[in-house]
């Protein structure tokens with residue numbers, strides 16, 4: 001089997017791993033997990049993880065160490081990023097080479113080489129199976145990072161694309177001795193503030209189109225008032241999931257640093273990606289995002305989503 005990724009890791013002394021902007025656990029778990037795997041299995045490698053840290057609004061420390069000289073000689077490995085624009089690294093244009101590892105539908109064919117499986121539920125699944133097939137050792141520490149991505153992107157193994165490969169990945173990772181219940185406590189034990197926000201989000205949601213569409217709207221002023229991270233605010237979208245009448249649910253929010261309105265859209269059956277694509281976004285069939293220039297555009301987006309339900313576009 002041709003394993004270009006192994007070849008590339010061997011060929012470079014300096015390896016930079018980049019996440020997507022507004023990082024989630026899949027991109028961060030992929031980045032940290034891959035760093036561990038490279039350091040454990042290959043000699044004399046400098047591995048740098050760059051980008052924003054999840055929920056901390058801080059940058060990775062490695063960004064301070066990187067000089068232009070190192071960057072010029074590095075391979076950049078992007079994890080869990082579909083579009084080059086969303087790669088969270090300012091110097092992405094001056095690296096020597098780019099390798100894309102991902103599981104999104106391919107909308108932007110960047111990177112000199114890639115390892116992309118759009119049927120995978122998580123990028124950490126792609127990485128886990130690659131490492132396993134390549135007979136690389138996966139330490140308990142690496143497995144812990146990778147498991148975070150697997151469990152969050154699959155919604156605890158509930159989402160549609162959860163399949164045999166997902167459970168095989170879970171098997172590989174759990175057999176390293178990871179403390180699954182510690183990971184669950186870290187991820188799912190809610191702080192009081194977050195629980196309050198979730199209830200508030202449901203209470204203030206709009207239910208449209210005979211309850212088939214549900215919307216949580218977070219305006220900039222309210223976003224600031226919440227004092228929660230972007231991912232935490234977005235997590236309230238889950239309060240609208242698993243309700244029979246609600247076919248499509250979405251959250252539209254405006255962050256203080258970016259005047260655009262970001263939208264996260266979810267569905268159990270409808271191909272919402274086909275709509276999101278027309279609104280400066282995209283992602284997966286049942287979980288997709290969009291970016292609007294103003295709140296005005298939201299009405300049109302919702303109209304398109306209700307038309308999608310009408311046309312039974314799944």
Ligand SMILES: [Mn+2]
Pocket residue numbers: 026027080103121122123153
């Ligand atoms: Mn992902």
